[in-house]
Amino acid sequence: MALDFDLTEEQQMLRKMVRNFAEKEIAPVAQELDEKEEFSYHLTRRMGELGLFGPFVSEEYGGSNVGYLSYIIAVEEIARIDGSQAATLAAGNSLGISPIYYYGNEEQKQQWLPDLCTGKALASFGLTEPNAGSDAGASRTTAVLEGDYWVINGSKIFITNSTTDISKVCVVQAVTGKREDGRNELSCILVPNGTPGFITKTMHGKMVWRASNTGELYFQDCKVPKENLLGRRGDGFRQMLATLDGGRLSIAAMALGGAQGAFELALKYSKEREQFGRPIGSFQVNAFKLADMATEIELGRLILYKATWLCENHRPFSKESAMAKMFCSEMYHRVANHAVQLHGGYGLMKEYAVERHYRNQKLLDIGEGTSEVQRIVIARHIGVPGRAL
Amino acid sequence: MKIVVCVKQVPDTTDVKIDPKTNTLIREGVASICNPFDEYAIEEALRIKEKLGGEVHVITMGPPQAIEVLRNALAVGADKVYLISDKAFAGSDTLATAYALSKTIEYIGGADLVICGKQAIDGDTAQVGPGIATRLGIPQLTYVSKIREIDLEKKKIIVERLLEYGREVVEAPLPALITVVKDINEPRLPSLIGIKKAAKAQIPTLTAKDINADENRIGLKGSPTWVVKVFTPEARGGGGEILKGELNEVVPLLVTKLMETKFIK
Ligand SMILES: Cc1cc2nc3c(=O)[nH]c(=O)nc-3n(C[C@H](O)[C@H](O)[C@H](O)COP(=O)(O)OP(=O)(O)OC[C@H]3O[C@@H](n4cnc5c(N)ncnc54)[C@H](O)[C@@H]3O)c2cc1C
Numbered sequence: 342m343a344l345d346f347d348l349t350e351e352q353q354m355l356r357k358m359v360r361n362f363a364e365k366e367i368a369p370v371a372q373e374l375d376e377k378e379e380f381s382y383h384l385t386r387r388m389g390e391l392g393l394f395g396p397f398v399s400e401e402y403g404g405s406n407v408g409y410l411s412y413i414i415a416v417e418e419i420a421r422i423d424g425s426q427a428a429t430l431a432a433g434n435s436l437g438i439s440p441i442y443y444y445g446n447e448e449q450k451q452q453w454l455p456d457l458c459t460g461k462a463l464a465s466f467g468l469t470e471p472n473a474g475s476d477a478g479a480s481r482t483t484a485v486l487e488g489d490y491w492v493i494n495g496s497k498i499f500i501t502n503s504t505t506d507i508s509k510v511c512v513v514q515a516v517t518g519k520r521e522d523g524r525n526e527l528s529c530i531l532v533p534n535g536t537p538g539f540i541t542k543t544m545h546g547k548m549v550w551r552a553s554n555t556g557e558l559y560f561q562d563c564k565v566p567k568e569n570l571l572g573r574r575g576d577g578f579r580q581m582l583a584t585l586d587g588g589r590l591s592i593a594a595m596a597l598g599g600a601q602g603a604f605e606l607a608l609k610y611s612k613e614r615e616q617f618g619r620p621i622g623s624f625q626v627n628a629f630k631l632a633d634m635a636t637e638i639e640l641g642r643l644i645l646y647k648a649t650w651l652c653e654n655h656r657p658f659s660k661e662s663a664m665a666k667m668f669c670s671e672m673y674h675r676v677a678n679h680a681v682q683l684h685g686g687y688g689l690m691k692e693y694a695v696e697r698h699y700r701n702q703k704l705l706d707i708g709e710g711t712s713e714v715q716r717i718v719i720a721r722h723i724g725v726p727g728r729a730l
Numbered sequence: 731m732k733i734v735v736c737v738k739q740v741p742d743t744t745d746v747k748i749d750p751k752t753n754t755l756i757r758e759g760v761a762s763i764c765n766p767f768d769e770y771a772i773e774e775a776l777r778i779k780e781k782l783g784g785e786v787h788v789i790t791m792g793p794p795q796a797i798e799v800l801r802n803a804l805a806v807g808a809d810k811v812y813l814i815s816d817k818a819f820a821g822s823d824t825l826a827t828a829y830a831l832s833k834t835i836e837y838i839g840g841a842d843l844v845i846c847g848k849q850a851i852d853g854d855t856a857q858v859g860p861g862i863a864t865r866l867g868i869p870q871l872t873y874v875s876k877i878r879e880i881d882l883e884k885k886k887i888i889v890e891r892l893l894e895y896g897r898e899v900v901e902a903p904l905p906a907l908i909t910v911v912k913d914i915n916e917p918r919l920p921s922l923i924g925i926k927k928a929a930k931a932q933i934p935t936l937t938a939k940d941i942n943a944d945e946n947r948i949g950l951k952g953s954p955t956w957v958v959k960v961f962t963p964e965a966r967g968g969g970g971e972i973l974k975g976e977l978n979e980v981v982p983l984l985v986t987k988l989m990e991t992k993f994i995k
Contacts, residue, residue: 390921392923405923
């Protein structure tokens with residue numbers, strides 16, 4: 342049997358557990374945390390206790406090693422209830438834990454992973470800069486080797502999980518020299534929070550993910566030991582691209598789970614709300630919307646699970662993960678839009694969870710590579726002439 | 731300390747449909763869950779184990795798919811689980827079920843404490859727990875909302891029972907059986923590591939023969955209960971009167987009415 346859509350017993354139990362957790366522990370507080378822009382240490386710790394940090398990490402470093410699909414299912418189930426908590430989890434895993442796990446040396450893994458996998462600590466991924474967004478290779482942050490230390494100068498922006506009390510380390514992409522072809526040599530360096538010269542500032546006023554932590558980072562002659570280099574010098578850009586390939590799966594999972602949540606709310610409301618003496622879901626125009634939503638969610642799940650399957654089986658998956666990220670986030674956009682429409686005026690009120698879906702969706706078209714950037718990636722994979730830029 | 735918890739898989743709804751011909755529950759097409767009260771029973775067993783040491787064994791009698799509730803029990807930390815499953819048990823009523831579960835408990839070497847949920851949400855009889863205690867010849871403490879003390883040396887347990895008119899504190903010698911209500915604790919969720927272990931575990935199935943059950947006391951043969959009809963009673967209409975108004979107006983009115991009906995003189 343070559344094609345198999347069944348989830349394993351383990352994955353089914355995991356989905357049930359995470360769904361239970363999200364409904365019982367996140368749903369009752371999600372709106373208030375969003376309103377207050379409050380990062381929840383409690384929920385982060387709980388996600389850690391349940392083993393949701395480090396699902397793809399081997400047990401010797403405190404992970405549960407249940408595979409990438411299980412991780413994707415967990416993110417999906419959290420996002421079904423709340424985008425902010427899903428962001429904390431997905432960034433913590435895909436952007437925080439994963440580069441250290443895949444590129445760190447034994448010592449670095451021993452030092453950081455156990456705390457990261459229990460949710461006691463968070464790591465962040467410092468790539469984006471004020472002048473290097475989609476063009477992430479254009480980093481201006483520099484790291485100069487002086488004796489036994491890297492001296493880092495520059496700044497980063499929009500860095501998830503970087504400024505909480507439990508944010509312990511940032512993987513910083515910096516220019517460490519010039520390559521032979523004249524382009525910048527980029528490397529990733531582990532910079533522990535609290536290092537002198539590493540200044541953090543929490544960003545406020547987000548429309549999306551308001552209960553997720555986002556920071557601006559400044560490096561002013563910030564000195565870290567030269568052993569803090571992640572992997573090999575000059576490998577930074579490759580590490581970053583590979584990290585984002587995996588990260589895109591988790592963004593797609595957030596979109597898929599969010600769409601599922603918004604759809605369920607809309608379906609329920611369409612059965613309960615009556616106008617002209619009938620449930621609004623019985624009007625064909627609304628029933629068709631719900632049919633479209635259900636179909637698109639199913640399609641999103643297929644491409645995401647396929648991309649994840651490729652990743653788990655160590656096949657190339659960069660094209661499919663870009664497709665999944667792009668399709669699912671744009672699909673969530675359509676689904677959230679319909680879901681609010683079906684709620685009428687109530688859908689615009691904060692009391693209704695669908696309002697949060699409508700806002701949170703937008704980040705997913707932008708973070709970890711905008712939809713346009715995903716199309717560039719896909720276009721290159723399918724062999725269009727030129728570089729699609 | 732060895733604790734045995736008896737759990738039941740039930741349909742995932744309080745609004746179960748009844749087969750009009752046989753008057754039994756229609757189970758097809760309905761998702762199954764662990765009887766909610768039994769989750770509190772498992773949780774309490776785990777808490778006792780964490781405090782006093784020992785082992786938690788979880789047993790369920792049901793069709794092969796009831797194994798799911800046992801996997802969940804393993805995932806949260808049960809040490810051993812047993813599925814009691816055999817065509818010979820089909821059609822067992824609460825009498826036969828209590829008999830089969832008591833035989834199973836004997837077969838696995840008895841228990842210092844047996845814990846059940848106060849009732850299953852499908853049949854709602856609350857009979858199986860007490861039935862097991864009777865057959866094992868041990869005291870039963872039903873509707874337990876708190877365990878105050880377990881003294882392993884003096885072999886006794888002190889609990890609080892949640893009753894309609896208040897709480898009752900009862901002491902009993904061990905071994906004993908308790909049935910628990912939802913106030914007793916907050917059941918934990920399994921962790922990913924727990925799930926991973928549970929999903930892989932081999933779960934033993936016990937047949938009627940394995941537990942030395944008398945074939946005349948199980949299944950339809952051992953079930954004298956005839957379900958004549960299962961229904962939700964109509965809400966009683968009329969009756970009652972709610973007095974409205976300020977306190978100083980209603981109180982004298984109430985007193986007059988009570989005197990009229992001769993409740994007070
Ligand atoms: C809440 C939040 C959390 C984030 N978390 C992190 C994090 O943890 N770590 C991190 O490193 N970054 C993070 N980011 C940054 C995010 O990845 C960037 O915002 C994103 O990559 C886009 O960069 P930009 O905002 O500079 O937009 P720009 O790159 O300036 O893009 C502006 C517009 O131009 C388009 N565009 C740009 N180049 C092209 C092109 N070649 N062809 C066609 N269109 C193009 C874009 O698609 C977009 O529509 C986060 C952002 C947010 C909002």
